[in-house]
Amino acid sequence: MRIELEKRPGASRLFSLLSPIIAFALTVVFGAIMFLALGKDPLEALYQFFIWPLFDVWSLHELMIKAAPLIMIAVGLSVCYRSNIWNIGAEGQFTVGAIVGSIVPVYFYQWSSPLLLPIMLLMGIAGGALYAGIPALLKNYFNTNEILTSLMLVYVAQLFLDWLVRGAWRNPEGYNFPQTRDFVDAAMLPEMMASGRAHYGFALAILAALAVWFMMRFTLKGFEVNVIGQSQRAGRFAGFSSRRMVWFCFLLSGGLAGLAGISEISGALGYLQPQISPGYGFTAIIVAFLGRLNPLGAIVAGLVLALTYIGGEGVQFTMGVSDKVTRVFQGMLLFFVLSCDTLILYKVRVIFAGKSSEAPPGRPVEEKAS
Numbered sequence: 214m215r216i217e218l219e220k221r222p223g224a225s226r227l228f229s230l231l232s233p234i235i236a237f238a239l240t241v242v243f244g245a246i247m248f249l250a251l252g253k254d255p256l257e258a259l260y261q262f263f264i265w266p267l268f269d270v271w272s273l274h275e276l277m278i279k280a281a282p283l284i285m286i287a288v289g290l291s292v293c294y295r296s297n298i299w300n301i302g303a304e305g306q307f308t309v310g311a312i313v314g315s316i317v318p319v320y321f322y323q324w325s326s327p328l329l330l331p332i333m334l335l336m337g338i339a340g341g342a343l344y345a346g347i348p349a350l351l352k353n354y355f356n357t358n359e360i361l362t363s364l365m366l367v368y369v370a371q372l373f374l375d376w377l378v379r380g381a382w383r384n385p386e387g388y389n390f391p392q393t394r395d396f397v398d399a400a401m402l403p404e405m406m407a408s409g410r411a412h413y414g415f416a417l418a419i420l421a422a423l424a425v426w427f428m429m430r431f432t433l434k435g436f437e438v439n440v441i442g443q444s445q446r447a448g449r450f451a452g453f454s455s456r457r458m459v460w461f462c463f464l465l466s467g468g469l470a471g472l473a474g475i476s477e478i479s480g481a482l483g484y485l486q487p488q489i490s491p492g493y494g495f496t497a498i499i500v501a502f503l504g505r506l507n508p509l510g511a512i513v514a515g516l517v518l519a520l521t522y523i524g525g526e527g528v529q530f531t532m533g534v535s536d537k538v539t540r541v542f543q544g545m546l547l548f549f550v551l552s553c554d555t556l557i558l559y560k561v562r563v564i565f566a567g568k569s570s571e572a573p574p575g576r577p578v579e580e581k582a583s
Contacts, residue, residue, distance in 0.1 A: 218559035228557050233503050233510075236549035237517070243545055253532055261531055262524035262542075272523050274409030278481050279522045282307065282473035282490070284418040284515035286497035288425050289466030291506040295429075296442040298462045302348065302363030303470040304494025305370035306341040310471020311478045312374055313340025315393065315485050318400040319382055325399040333400060333475055341471015342464045344370065349463035353456045359463075367494070375487045382485065392486040402480035414476035419512065421469055426508040434461070470494060491522065492540075499547040502554075518543065 228235075244262070245255035266272035286303045293300045314337030317329065347366060351357035379391045387394070402412040429435035441448035441458050448455065473493065478485060500518050504510030525539030 215564045217562045217564060218555070219562050220559055221557075224557050228553075232553040232557060233505065233514070233550060236503070236546060236553050239549045239553075240542060240546045244542055247538075247541065248534075251534060253528075253534060258528055258532060258534070261528045263520060265527060266520060266523040270408055272527075274406075274411040275523055276516065276519050277405075277411040277415040280515045280519035281412075281414040281418040281480070282477050282493040283497050283500050283518055284511050285421050285473035285476070286466075286470045286494055287500035287504060287511040287515055288418075288422045288508045289469035290497055290501040291504065291508055291511055292425060292429070292438055293462040293466050294442075294501060295506050296438045296458055296462050297445075298459055299360045300345065300348070300363050300463060300466050301360050301498070302345070302366050302494070303466065303497055304490065304492065305363070305367035306345045306467040306470035307474040307477075307490055307494045308367075308370040308374050309344040310337040310341035310467075310474030311485065311489055312370075312377065312474075313337060313471070314475030315396075315478055318396045318479075319393050319485070322394045322397065325397045327399065329397075329399045330402065330479065333479060334472060337471045337475025338468040339471070341474060342468035345463040345467020345470070346460070349459050353459055359459075374485065374489070378485050378487055384484075393484045396479060396483050400479055401483060402476060410481075412476075412480035414473075414480040417472065417476060418515070421472070422508040422512050425465075429508065438462070496543055499543055499550070502550050503546065518546075521546075 241259060241263075245259055248255040248258040266276060286307065290300060290303060314333045316336065317324070317332055344366065345363070348357070348359045348362040351362050352359045375391075378393060382393045384390070384392055384394045402414055405411050405413055405416065429438065437448070437451075437453045437458065440451055441453055441455060445455050448458075474489070477489060477493075482489065496518055497515075500511055500514040503517065504512070504514035521539050521542050525536065525542070528534050528538060529536050
């Protein structure tokens with residue numbers, strides 16, 4: 214017996230639009246089953262997970278803080294995936310952007326100037342883009358698989374950050390804690406509202422999404438991304454370069470990941486420490502697909518995934534469940550999004566020793582070994 218996927222002659226437009234909603238609904242249903250298996254009231258748990266944070270001012274601010282890096286990173290990844298280039302290392306580019314952007318406030322910790330924050334943001338973008346350039350270089354000149362190289366570089370970046378904050382960059386007045394000096398006020402992103410600590414990193418994320426949406430919708434570069442993503446051969450006939458597209462997508466996604474990294478440090482934390490991300494770079498992959506690889510869709514999807522972080526912390530404290538529940542929800546959401554998309558584009562054929570359950574009537578089925 215063998216299971217195969219056969220491409221449908223035409224994908225349903227309605228189900229293509231409803232796919233993220235169906236995936237989210239299935240995630241909620243199976244999440245309720247999970248809470249029931251844990252011995253918790255599923256309705257109460259789902260209320261604490263998805264509803265309660267929306268009616269608490271502090272939670273709404275935290276929602277924007279956590280959504281900002283998810284949106285920034287997912288916007289860049291959406292361009293990559295649309296062009297059929299697979300950057301899986303945004304978590305490492307996020308980390309390097311945070312490191313490079315922190316060089317000035319760490320070494321010149323007494324300098325306070327209106328220029329300090331813009332310099333940090335630009336250096337964060339440059340750091341993330343240059344780090345993303347490594348897998349782009351390897352792919353273009355050595356035909357290396359970008360999935361493996363970008364993913365492995367994540368661990369290099371995280372270990373380098375750990376070495377820095379425990380060694381050369383450790384605060385000499387910090388009682389031996391593994392962190393840098395606190396940033397001066399001029400190095401911090403200002404708060405958007407007086408009612409909480411949500412900072413202008415969220416506004417930067419929205420602006421980035423709008424700018425990339427405009428590029429994808431109205432410019433030649435956006436058309437080039439879509440053409441090469443659908444067919445490299447057609448792109449070559451149109452005069453588009455696959456190599457230049459690899460550079461463009463990696464540098465763009467890496468730069469946005471680096472901006473997310475330094476925005477997180479200068480907005481939410483105020484210093485570097487060994488752990489600066491709960492996995493934003495990997496969660497942003499889910500955000501990109503849930504948002505249908507659309508920069509505007511990434512805004513909505515980023516808020517939904519940020520809600521899983523806030524809700525996960527809530528049920529952890531109020532109901533005593535494991536902190537891994539958040540990861541389970543995010544994993545289920547990605548699984549159902551990809552499953553729905555697959556079943557929209559393909560139909561399942563089960564082949565039994567030369568017989569197919571989907572064989573057209575009146576046509577012989579080719580004999581195949583099971």
